[in-house]
Amino acid sequence: MPGNHVVVYQGPGRVSVESIDYPKLELPTDVVDGLGLKKRAPHAAILKIVTTNICGSDQHMVRGRTTAPVGQTLGHEITGEVVEAGDDVLFVKTGDICSVPFNIACGRCRMCNEGKTGICLNVNPARPGAAYGYVDMGGWVGGQAEYVMVPYADFNLLPFPDRDRALEKILDLTMLSDIFPTGYHGAYTAGVTTGSTVYVAGAGPVGLAAAHAAQVLGASVVIVGDMIPERLQQARSFGCETVDLRQSGELSEMIEQIVGEPEVDAAVDAVGFEARGHGQGAGEQPATVLNDVMTISRAGAALGIPGLYVTGDPGGVDENAQIGQLGVRIGLGWAKSHRFTTGQCPVKQYNRLLMNMILSDKAQIAKAVNATVIPLSDAPQGYQDFDHGAAKKFVLDPHGMVPA
Structure with a gap:
């Protein structure tokens, strides 16, 4: 089984890249205990991360401007390749490269049925809505990592229609997660x-x-x-x-x-x-x-x-x-x-249509935000540069999959 590394908050102004367990098809303990759900997650998938971005919301935590505890894993802007899918995943298959909305949503509650996936009722005991690697958002492991588990995969994942085209446009497509x-x-x-x-x-x-x-x-x-x-x-x-x-x-x-x-x-x-x-x-x-x-x-x-x-x-x-x-x-x-x-963007309301804009060359979001690729190991420096006002959107490339 491959190893796994993730970016971790170590106190105001400090992050590090730490080794953690390879993900399992299981829900976080906070969600299981707080909402009475089953731990086993046959509806989930494990992704090998292709790209994962540093977000200004992460930076608020790293500055010490939230109640995030030391040890909080980071990262909610995720694009990855499916390497394992649970038995109940019907429509997403191994090998698909997918965008992962930062909102974690069950696809079954009233809010999800109304399209308000930023305030799903079944993914966070503390309040409506959840996200990967964020304070008070349900205990979900962050996606500035090598691998991550995505629950309710058929609902949450947006597969790209063509692998080669996806990799060619990956610096634009990685922006669809958030x-x-x-x-x-x-x-x-x-x-x-x-x-x-x-x-x-x-x-x-x-x-x-x-x-x-x-x-x-x-x-x-x-x-x-x-x-x-x-x-x-x-x-x-x-x-x-x-x-x-x-x-x-x-x-x-x-x-x-x-x-x-x-x-x-x-x-x-x-x-x-x-x-x-x-x-x-x-x-x-x-x-x-x-x-x-x-x-x-x-x-x-x-x-x-x-x-x-x-x-x-x-x-x-x-x-x-x-x-x-x-x-x-x-x-x-x-x-x-x-x-x-106000509030979290309900990503699923927009991501498929914006994907089409990118793939048809009608949107150049990577150019607009100055997408800048760095390895996962350089995440601490990326956070420092971002905090100093760098006019860049840092994209982490954990497995060297971004084309030169």
Whole structure:
């Protein structure tokens, strides 16, 4: 039986690659004990991981900004080859290369039947919804590894139709597990459509994915705001306008200089709870992006909020922020009749259609987010570089399967 290695959180600012057991077709103890399910999982499959990505949500944990314990395995952006399937797996077969939605979903509960796979009721005793390798998400082993177990495989896995084509486009297809659907969800729920003017807060990978998704949806102008020059340059590299939030001045004035008016049709918060105020040396202001997007969105607009907000933040700037209670100007949003969409992206609503866009060369998400391949052993350095603002989406290649 092959070995298995996984990236593990070792305390604020530190991760390591550790040896763990090869996965079994079994559910985690937390799920079994908390929900009264059977441990044996004949509905599951084991995947040899082709690619697995470092996500900004992982980075929140590694910074010590969640309640993740030391020893938490990491990784929820997974693409892999099926090497073993349980007896109850009917439609996915050994050898298939598949995208794995980061949402773990049973496919049988009320939420799954309504298409709300981000809040499945049967995969996490703590709250609706689960994910691989994430705090409070059911105890599922992370996918920044060599092998991983995927439950309810027929429902969760998205097989690619052609192996050779999949490997050829793997740097785009690896983004289907989370970042591309999440960015698309942000833009789509913000109401982006043909001719829209759009503001995306944050030029990290999710913000860049949201910006590219807005282009795919037909936006006329996409403006991306950030404080890191390299990330703003990356946004410009595929046709976005940018605003440098290190500069003083009102965001609405910066928007007006680009589109001729101080408002946009749609806005996306791709930053989340570690938001910082504007200007040189600005400190953390966790509600600032939410208030910004309400301020610069026209009356009647929708706001997509794929940026992560948490219920427990040990590093929060005050007691309210530490429990996710923020100073949001909800009265402003109410007065402007804004609509808000929050929460995990239900990946399965989008991943098949976005796969088709990639395979037909209608979307170039790897280029937009600057996909950068590193071996699994270099994951600690990847986390450090990402934390320092690298304008890259790090893709881990555990088995050397990514073509040169």
